[in-house]
Amino acid sequence: MHELVLRDYRPTYICRRCRSKAAANRETVATVGHRLEKKIVVGEEEWRTYLAPERLEVVRQLEPWVEEHVLPLLKPVEASWQPSDLLPDPAALGADGFHAACLDLRAAAMGVPDELLVCLVANMVTEEALPTYPSGLNRLEVVRDATGADDTAWARWIRGWSAEENRHGDVLNRYMHLSGRFDMREVERTVQRLIRDGMSVHAPTSPFHGFVYVAFQERATAIAHGNTARLVGARGAGDAALARICGTVAADEKRHEAAYTRLMGKLFEADPDASVRAMAYMMRRRIDMPTVFINDGRHSVGDFYARFIAIAQQAGTYTVSDYRCILEHLIRQWGVEELATGLSGEGRQARDYLCALPRKIKRMEEKVIDKSAKAQNKPTAIPINWIFDRTIGVVLP
Ligand SMILES: [Fe+2]
Numbered sequence: 001m002h003e004l005v006l007r008d009y010r011p012t013y014i015c016r017r018c019r020s021k022a023a024a025n026r027e028t029v030a031t032v033g034h035r036l037e038k039k040i041v042v043g044e045e046e047w048r049t050y051l052a053p054e055r056l057e058v059v060r061q062l063e064p065w066v067e068e069h070v071l072p073l074l075k076p077v078e079a080s081w082q083p084s085d086l087l088p089d090p091a092a093l094g095a096d097g098f099h100a101a102c103l104d105l106r107a108a109a110m111g112v113p114d115e116l117l118v119c120l121v122a123n124m125v126t127e128e129a130l131p132t133y134p135s136g137l138n139r140l141e142v143v144r145d146a147t148g149a150d151d152t153a154w155a156r157w158i159r160g161w162s163a164e165e166n167r168h169g170d171v172l173n174r175y176m177h178l179s180g181r182f183d184m185r186e187v188e189r190t191v192q193r194l195i196r197d198g199m200s201v202h203a204p205t206s207p208f209h210g211f212v213y214v215a216f217q218e219r220a221t222a223i224a225h226g227n228t229a230r231l232v233g234a235r236g237a238g239d240a241a242l243a244r245i246c247g248t249v250a251a252d253e254k255r256h257e258a259a260y261t262r263l264m265g266k267l268f269e270a271d272p273d274a275s276v277r278a279m280a281y282m283m284r285r286r287i288d289m290p291t292v293f294i295n296d297g298r299h300s301v302g303d304f305y306a307r308f309i310a311i312a313q314q315a316g317t318y319t320v321s322d323y324r325c326i327l328e329h330l331i332r333q334w335g336v337e338e339l340a341t342g343l344s345g346e347g348r349q350a351r352d353y354l355c356a357l358p359r360k361i362k363r364m365e366e367k368v369i370d371k372s373a374k375a376q377n378k379p380t381a382i383p384i385n386w387i388f389d390r391t392i393g394v395v396l397p
């Protein structure tokens, strides 16, 4: 029996267990014996209320504040690092120097264990799917860059942010190519598939919901790159150059996180009821990594993602505990617990749901640990084509 969740902006259903995507309508779902969760349909009506002119006006009025407090979080091109700064540069080193530097890079990369290599690929693929993300921001009402060269603070942010992000995939991709430890053709095919398949977002045109997602996700990405930096730098001899690359990317993500968290914080000030309800809406549906449709060409959509999530959990690059900590952080940042005045009944319910959620996730973490301990001796060997089909032993949930 599969549990289906309606992805609420298009007639598509995702199976919660196998994560396979079924383009389906209500009748199809009924014929395959699945229950449609009514509350999700109600949810769709809820997020669409955020497109009312008075709600969008709250966002529109923030533009001068974005100019003053958010845009300065972007770095000028002249002050930005570039992938060439972090990798052997043939123009600067000459042929022999470049060759020697590449040999050093390859030797250091030999120390990185397979499960971290797999996590590194997932980090890189997430970054390389960049074309999907500005498309998402350009779907948001008020915020979107309507012409592609708008002069609004919103549009300049979207383009400047995308330009900074573009370096992340470049630097990771180039490191991986030079290291010789990856089947690059398989990795490249994964990137192409992920961009082709896109990503599933809830409430796709509401800026309130969109900023909750991006604030959460930028922090998640900063944590994933930061944990990867710490782990690849620490094991054995360690790969200091790779640790530096991942750490540099993580620092960018933290700046981006600050921008989106500030922005959402301002929305919380301007309309606490709408903001807390949008946050609860998003958390009820869970914040998935943008790689939720990642696949290796062998598994159904979602199946490979579930395997990867188990590997990341085991490797320690992104864990359930990280997810809970991000939520706790955002609850503190946006003063969710203290919200009282101006809340509707639904707003109070949303606040109470959010404040209780970290405890629920904590119980889930304990179950995961308990289950892993019990199943210690029977990990599943997962062959990963990104690393020439070597297997990763992982205890699947
Ligand atoms: Fe990034």
Ligand SMILES: [Fe+2]
Residues within 6 Å of the ligand: 165, 218, 221, 253, 256
């Ligand atoms: Fe980012």
